[in-house]
Amino acid sequence: MKPVNFKVEARAGRARTGVLTTPHGVIETPAFVPVATKANVKGILPETLKELGAQVALANTYHLYLQPGEAVVRGAGGLNAFMNWNGPTMTDSGGFQVFSLGAAYGRSITKIAKGEENARDAGVAVYDEGVQSQHGQLAVIDEEGVTFTSHLDGSLHRFTPERSVEIQHALGADIFFAFDECTSPTADYEYQRDAMRRTHRWAERSLKAHRQNLHANKKQGIFGIVQGGRYEDLREESAKEIASMDFDGYGIGGSFSKEDMMGALQAAVRHLPEEKPRHFLGIGEPGDLLLGIAEGMDTFDCVAATRLGRHGTIYTMQGTINLTNEQYTNDFTPLDPARIVPGTEGFTRGYVSHLLRSGEMLGQVIASMHNLGFILKLVDGAREAIQEGRFGAYREAFVRSYAA
């Protein structure tokens, strides 16, 4: 019996509901996974997280490796015990940091390119030492792995697929990801292809490293990651290749522009096995979650809800609003009258606006709670809608209201 199992329950077109079983509990999918990079969801107590409806949390290998070090987490009894979270956990492999500390470092590039900003500029992540010092990049990639300097103290470190898996074994999450490279959306086709094939080789090595550790195999599942940027032929090649490896589930990673997201997703999902769980890495915004669910994705993680909340933007059924705007200082209505999140009842826009403007941490906490609750409820609603055969209408109604 494998530690991580998945069972599809209901379907609506390509969308589906399922149950993902892990050693620390069950995840009913589709599910949104709050991001707990440094073994905490910024500003949210585990107990609160549960009340908001979260079933699972995702921490980061790169960050926990640098601080406090994976040995500390292992010493605490693993990620769950360490962060006092009794539900399922996941860890990301550190592959995303290859991008955020490499090609994206010091530039305003995110994994989602906007409209015209696409292509052109070959913002690749492979740099030789000279270019590295020239541009202040923190990561350099070669066939074996990634050498990077810590953003905390400048010290030199190296990740290989084997090392990433070793660290993730120490962290002990129920589900962890193979070491990959998240390319920049500005990288050209040739670079995307080469990086993707390198990621495939790394996937094989990650899987092998995991299967060799019999102890870890009893307690942890490993997901492989599909890459290929915004190119459908690359997505297809990547999905076939990764699907041919015996992973416990699959993640879809990488970058694309908003316009290409659906095409890239469809091209990949088509070639993933039906009976395995699929995770959409780093997605997303409310509309993108429903898009992903419609295309058959099961789990999602994204920093947007908490990051936006900390900076004063909250989700409402009518779209996002920035609470620090002047117009909300005297607005004593609920954060979103159409969606009251558990634990935030009674807090008004004007009050939270005041807290945020005056730098009170409670403002960030309430806004983060609201956004997390909003997203969790949205995805939970999608699950119900799929089971009741009305997902299309559910999605349409939300998009119409949210975009209006």
Next chain:
RNA sequence: GCGGCGUUAGCUCAGCUGGUAGAGCUCUCGGUUGUGGUCCGAGCGGUCGUGGGUUCGAGUCCCACACGUCGCC
């Protein structure tokens, strides 16, 4: 009463030898999709204490006054 210093954006302050003004913060508004994010970007905002004078030209030099502040009788 005498003397010194000060008076420039809402706040705290830069503006050399004269060429009609800048910064940081605040404020207003954007941005944020596997968290290098109490972050990033843009914008609004001043008849330079008042009144004279010198000069082609004064925030800059001169005089007087007002206000603040420190010191001395």
